[in-house]
Amino acid sequence: MEAIYDEDRPLSTCEAIIMKAIWDKGEDISISELAEILRTRYGKDYKRTTIVTFILNLTAKGFARQYRAGRYAYVHAMKSEEEYKQKLLEEQIDFWYKGDVAKMVTALCSTEKVGRKEIDEIRGILDDLDD
Helix, strand or coil, rough: CCCCCCCCCCCHHHHHHHHHHHHHHCCCEHHHHHHHHHHHHHCCCCCHHHHHHHHHHHHHCCCCCEECEEEEEEEEEEECCHHHHHHHHHHHHHHHHHHHHHHHHHHCCCCCCCCCCHHHHHHHHHHHCCC
16 A cells, blocks of 8 residues: 655644654654653653554654564654754744744744843844844
């Protein structure tokens, strides 16, 4: 049976958590190690069959692929975390700020989480882009 690819579908929350665990590992990860990380770090006590189903969905979306090496099944990330974060950011800017990056930066800088140090860093990054 041929795989059906649908790379335009967004990741579900569960799929995003699984991809985050894979990306955080920094290399291919076994299904059993992935299950342990999901349980201990994210409080998700998924059965192996559930994880495999999520991996199949991630494969259809072009994010991951599963392969066997001996007795063990592994997952390999096909897209980088940076690619995904960039796509999410662009979608959020388009949706919430109608594509206006300046409004997004203004909203970000007006939160309590962004202090003087971060604002100075952002200013420096913007200055460097001007050069």
